[in-house]
Amino acid sequence: MKTGPRYKIAKRLGASVFEKAQTQKFAVSADRSAKNKRRGRGRQSEYGKQMLEKQKVRITYGLPERQFRNYIKGALAAKGSARRDPAERLHEALEMRLDNVLWRLGLVPTRRGARQMAAHGHVTVNGRKVRIPSYALSVGDRIGIREGSKEHGLLVNFAEKAAERVTPSWLSFDLRAMEGVVTARPTASSADPAGDLTAVLSFYTR
Secondary structure (H helix, E strand, C coil), X not given: CCCCCHHHHHHHHCHHHCHHHCCHHHHHHHHHHHHHHHXXXXXXXXXXXXXXXXXXXXXXXXXXXXXXXXXXXXXXXXXXXXXXXXXXXXXXXXXXXXXXXXHHCCCCCCHHHHHHHHHCCCEXXXXXXXXXXXXXXXXXXXXXXXXXXXXXXXXXXXXXXXCCCCCCCCEEEECCCCEEEEXXXXXXXXXXXXXXXXXXXXXXXX
């Protein structure tokens, strides 16, 4: 997915949209830019706020507009036993993507790297190779690295890097086996939403 100048986008939407923008140097620069913008702009409309949240969430997960709309439709259309708050359903669907879980487990430093790892055939789900970054995981699924891929360049010094990451409560990870398990559904408290998902849904249902 093409996104344009990353630091410029991160200054507009927030550092959380790109992992590499989450540095002290960027924070200082972004704060300076925000103050300059506030001096030259009037009050932002509700529509503008909703659009900003939509862009923030979409770009954080690295999704093209069409694919993101499909997640919105799914969150709004779920019925029966899946009938929960649409924002909760949207959050769960985004978090349960294979690429996002690879990132949450600390196997790669960025979601973009996680997409590449999956697409290049380095990942297994329940022992079977899966090349689809958007693959929807379920509670109980086991996510691992193919035996032949454990020495790949992406995983150099993995043990040291993994020690710096905190595994979310809805996932478990076996460092020695390099295997993770989805132990529960992600919630807003166990996996911070990328933005105001209620505002995002409002944007699409105006």
